[in-house]
Amino acid sequence: MQIFRTNESAVSPVIGVMLMLVVTVILAAAVSGFSGGLVGDTSKASQMAIKADFSQSKGMTITHMGGDTINTLDTAIIVSPTSDFGSYDQMKWEVNGSAVYINKDGTARKWYDPATSSSSLAKTFLPGENAYIAAADLEEVQPETYYRGSTTASEVDALNPFYGFLYAGTETLYPVTPIGQRFVLSLVDSDGKTIAKTEVVIQP
Template sequence: MKLKQLFTDDSAVSPVIGVILMVAITVILAAVIGTFVLNLGGSVSQTTPQASFGFDFEDASNDNVTITHETGDTIDASRLNLTATKDVDVATDKNLVGISTETTSSSEGFTDSGGFGSSASVSAGSTLYAGGNGDLSGQTFRVVWNSENNENSATLSEYTAPNN
């Protein structure tokens, strides 16, 4: 037996490397197909918009809160909700807050009665008024964004009215 020939013989290396490469390619291909089948990357495209909303509290016989989109992304109004710890009425006209005969809800959509139209966009300068249901002192208001498939949501802004 020639010891030198044993260490220099590499005839079996090529098939071993080939098998390792085939296994690696199969694993990577299975991972990619699995990702598409399970839709793991589907929600990546639904990123939370970056927007800043300002709140202005008006203390009156029927308190009102003015919500104004100050800066950031333009958002489809149907994706936004205004939640409050007390029932409120929403309107795009301050004079119409609390006038409707409908029952108010502590979770009003920006497109609900009195809000923006369902095809509207909320951009910088857009204003919504909430109130019409008595004293709002100490109540918390949140502007909440919901993804298109309603799997994700995020609070874009939060405000607590001062206690009087």
């Protein structure tokens, strides 16, 4: 009876190579899943183009020129003076959202106001829409920075009149007017990311 012997000397290397391939595939899948999770958790900031006009006598208008639809409940309007105002030390103000309105189906709705029911708020800022502040409410562009000395005195910036966008320049102590000077208006989301930014020239 003839006995055949099989040569098993190559079995171990083959098994080793297969095991390495399996481990490599498992590691690749794990890394891919982890990376995918990281990418999924990183939200893309909304982006849009805006144009803004500021007139001491007519009010302020912000026009959505195109881009993403903005959730007004999660978006702040920030203004800060440019170097036109001199040494401004990175000063900035959050515009009072309850003074900002957007027309929705013929109804003026507030940008945001915690005291107003959600159904009465604008909620969205769409391409082609205008958000506006009436001239009588322009002090809300720089809230809590103005004071009125008397019923006849014009409003000036309480920190320094030279930073006030409304300052009339008629007071004897501060005979300077911001007409023609610029400030930066930005829309910022709840994560602090800038959605849009534009320079605004102060008009009479």
